[in-house]
Amino acid sequence: MVWKRTISSKALEKAKFAPVKVEDKVIFIAKINDTFYGIDAVCTHARCILTQLDEEKMTVRCPCHYAVFDLRTGNMLEPPYVAPDAPKEKLGLKTYQVRDNNGWIEVDV
Numbered sequence: 001m002v003w004k005r006t007i008s009s010k011a012l013e014k015a016k017f018a019p020v021k022v023e024d025k026v027i028f029i030a031k032i033n034d035t036f037y038g039i040d041a042v043c044t045h046a047r048c049i050l051t052q053l054d055e056e057k058m059t060v061r062c063p064c065h066y067a068v069f070d071l072r073t074g075n076m077l078e079p080p081y082v083a084p085d086a087p088k089e090k091l092g093l094k095t096y097q098v099r100d101n102n103g104w105i106e107v108d109v
């Protein structure tokens, strides 16, 4: 495990979610009901940054062509509207463990 510091816990508490740069990656982190989530923030379709969280559905939507990913598993649940036949099983995103360590949000990369 290699934990990398990202943003403060207070910042995530206030924002609820954030795409953060960790080394050469951008990771979408969120805190929902006291549980942390981390998922690659770069869409597998055409590399837009994921920015739209649906807390109730536990999903993240891409703002470019509206693909929807499961925040917990990284699986693509809905394909991009411009590529409805995209192979969803091949377009999933990597997920990461996220923790609070003394007031800082860390991601295991």
Ligand code: FES
Binding pocket: 043, 044, 045, 046, 047, 048, 062, 063, 064, 065, 066, 067, 079, 080, 081
């Ligand atoms: S870039 Fe995300 S759905 Fe197209």
